[in-house]
Amino acid sequence: MPIRFDPKHGLIVYLTVGDPSLDATRAIALAAIDAGAAVIELGVPFSDPLADGPVIQRAMERAVARGVRLADVLQMAREIRAERPAAGLVIFSYLNPILRYGLKRFADDAAAAGVDGVLATDMIVEEAGEYLAELARAGLAPIFLAAPTSPDDRLEAIATHSKGFVYAISRTGITGTQQTLTSNAAALVARIRRWTGPQGQGLPVAVGFGISNAEHVAQVAEFADAAVVGSAIVELIERATSQNGAETAPAAVARFIKGLRLPQAALAR
Amino acid sequence: MVRDFQRIISIEMKQQILEKEGRLPSAVIACVGGGSNAIGAFYEFIQDRQVRLIGVEAGGRGTELGEHAARFKGGAPGVLQGTFSYVLQDADGQIALTHSVSAGLDYASIGPEHAALHDSGRAEYVSQDDAAALGAVVKLARTEGILPALESAHAVAEALRLAPTLPAREILVVNLSGRGDKDMGILARELKL
Numbered sequence: 001m002p003i004r005f006d007p008k009h010g011l012i013v014y015l016t017v018g019d020p021s022l023d024a025t026r027a028i029a030l031a032a033i034d035a036g037a038a039v040i041e042l043g044v045p046f047s048d049p050l051a052d053g054p055v056i057q058r059a060m061e062r063a064v065a066r067g068v069r070l071a072d073v074l075q076m077a078r079e080i081r082a083e084r085p086a087a088g089l090v091i092f093s094y095l096n097p098i099l100r101y102g103l104k105r106f107a108d109d110a111a112a113a114g115v116d117g118v119l120a121t122d123m124i125v126e127e128a129g130e131y132l133a134e135l136a137r138a139g140l141a142p143i144f145l146a147a148p149t150s151p152d153d154r155l156e157a158i159a160t161h162s163k164g165f166v167y168a169i170s171r172t173g174i175t176g177t178q179q180t181l182t183s184n185a186a187a188l189v190a191r192i193r194r195w196t197g198p199q200g201q202g203l204p205v206a207v208g209f210g211i212s213n214a215e216h217v218a219q220v221a222e223f224a225d226a227a228v229v230g231s232a233i234v235e236l237i238e239r240a241t242s243q244n245g246a247e248t249a250p251a252a253v254a255r256f257i258k259g260l261r262l263p264q265a266a267l268a269r
Numbered sequence: 270m271v272r273d274f275q276r277i278i279s280i281e282m283k284q285q286i287l288e289k290e291g292r293l294p295s296a297v298i299a300c301v302g303g304g305s306n307a308i309g310a311f312y313e314f315i316q317d318r319q320v321r322l323i324g325v326e327a328g329g330r331g332t333e334l335g336e337h338a339a340r341f342k343g344g345a346p347g348v349l350q351g352t353f354s355y356v357l358q359d360a361d362g363q364i365a366l367t368h369s370v371s372a373g374l375d376y377a378s379i380g381p382e383h384a385a386l387h388d389s390g391r392a393e394y395v396s397q398d399d400a401a402a403l404g405a406v407v408k409l410a411r412t413e414g415i416l417p418a419l420e421s422a423h424a425v426a427e428a429l430r431l432a433p434t435l436p437a438r439e440i441l442v443v444n445l446s447g448r449g450d451k452d453m454g455i456l457a458r459e460l461k462l
Binding site: 050094097099127 | 345346347348349350351353356358360361362363364
């Protein structure tokens with residue numbers, strides 16, 4: 001399974017597939033991988049993205065309006081996998097499109113496309129019996145979200161049922177950028193590690209929601225194995241597309257990602 | 270939790286109908302959007318198998334997806350906002366737009382306890398369209414001096430349809446879940462008042 005993070009440099013990039021177009025998403029994903037993203041989260045467009053802030057909502061609306069479906073996302077995974085065998089690929093979806101596609105069919109098709117893991121935002125671990133069984137049968141890693149408000153018994157269930165990595169939400173609320181990271185994130189990761197093992201060993205823990213610059217990424221690297229950058233990149237794609245055309249988005253994203261991974265010393269202002 | 274609070278409706282219904290009539294009603298009729306007033310109106314009667322429980326969904330202005338909010342007629346099992354129930358959706362699992370003249374019934378999913386009552390057959394779910402609901406508002410206002418909410422008017426419309434098919438001694442209880450004062454703007458527009 002290619003979900004592996006470099007020590008201190010783990011970076012996960014979220015993309016809403018099909019925004020601004022399927023061709024653009026493919027090119028952006030390849031550029032992001034080449035710029036150093038260890039894992040690409042391929043976001044399935046959904047009409048009611050209740051965990052997402054305005055930036056990703058807008059991207060979802062555009063992609064839904066273009067008619068991008070779960071089947072297109074799986075096809076995109078297959079194409080990216082063919083080009084970049086070592087990259088981590090995660091399907092990031094709300095549950096309903098997966099249920100409608102059929103859980104078993106989804107697991108089979110995702111595995112055949114070369115997907116490594118699945119993160120279904122609104123699949124809670126307590127209700128996940130059949131879901132976990134199908135993913136396990138297909139050899140896919142289930143990734144669950146852990147929140148600062150999750151009690152210990154839920155964190156234990158989330159940590160023990162997740163494979164690939166655990167996704168720790170840096171704060172309560174919806175996705176979107178923020179100025180400063182809260183201390184909640186470090187505290188949450190420390191709690192999760194009671195079940196996943198110490199940093200660098202055991203199951204990796206990634207931190208997402210609100211991570212938008214190199215300073216945040218460097219802060220996260222102090223206590224977590226990877227940082228997830230979503231809204232900041234989706235917004236960058238939106239801006240590049242509207243100002244300079246979709247064909248400029250891959251290079252813009254690559255530049256941004258290289259900037260995120262600058263060594264900490266270079267951040268001194 | 271919603272059901273536990275709303276069940277006061279059926280507790281009082283039962284008390285009052287037994288006081289007044291000395292027997293249980295033949296049917297309890299309530300409109301169903303998310304389903305809170307209906308589950309409250311049904312709950313204490315679920316054990317009384319002889320009482321029909323009838324939920325009335327919004328038939329809107331047509332049968333195409335996007336034209337109505339009749340989840341049991343046009344929906345399929347799915348997850349919306351963390352709840353597994355019947356959901357109006359397209360073939361790819363995108364949640365459908367809905368339409369009803371009443372905002373309170375205009376929702377793509379339905380409380381999951383209604384899905385269970387539907388699947389077990391204990392409750393029946395029907396729909397009444399915008400025109401029938403508007404007609405029921407006028408009828409109830411003119412005959413009883415009661416201005417029902419457009420949501421509740423769907424239940425009144427079903428009672429108006431059902432009553433003539435039943436023997437005169439049968440009792441129908443209709444849950445008037447809200448007042449129509451809030452709907453005056455819509456009523457004025459729709460009825461050209």
